[in-house]
Amino acid sequence: MELYGLKNCDTCRKALKALQNAGNEVVLRDVRAEGMADTLRDRALAEFGDKLLNTRSTTWRGLSEEERAKAPEVLLAEHPALMKRPLIVVGDNLYLGWDKTVQGALLQED
Incomplete structure (x- = not known):
């Protein structure tokens, strides 16, 4: 299981902790430091569309x-x-x- 996010993001830290506490082996991939494969980004965009963009972030407001x-x-x-x-x-x-x-979906999976 891979979690793409930011190491300083509260939501990412909560998710990581909950998933690990449920017995999952999780690797945190910091997208700011490590980036993300183009193929994964394209796949996520195809699945989630514009929902993948966080338009409430400080980064967005600075654009x-x-x-x-x-x-x-x-x-x-x-x-x-x-x-x-x-x-x-x-x-x-x-x-x-x-x-x-x-x-619900991830914490019930083993």
């Missing part, structure tokens, strides 16, 4: 209107912190965020 108009894949490549977090990869499945639905 100009011209920058915000760029395609999501370009924005995420240039500003990895714009990704909604966490993006969790379990086998062939992708999960975005850490809401009750994602928690």
Whole structure:
């Protein structure tokens, strides 16, 4: 199981701790430090669309209107912190965020 996010993100830390406490082997991939494979980013964009962009982040608020108009894949490549977090990869499945639905799905799996 891989968790893509930021090591300083509270939500990512909560997700990581809960998943590890449930007995899962989880690797945190800091998208700011390590980046993300283009194939994974493209797959996540295909599955989640614009929901993958965190338009409530301070990074988003710091962008100009011209920058915000760029395609999501370009924005995420240039500003990895714009990704909604966490993006969790379990086998062939992708999960975005850490809401009750994602928690229910992942914390019941063994």
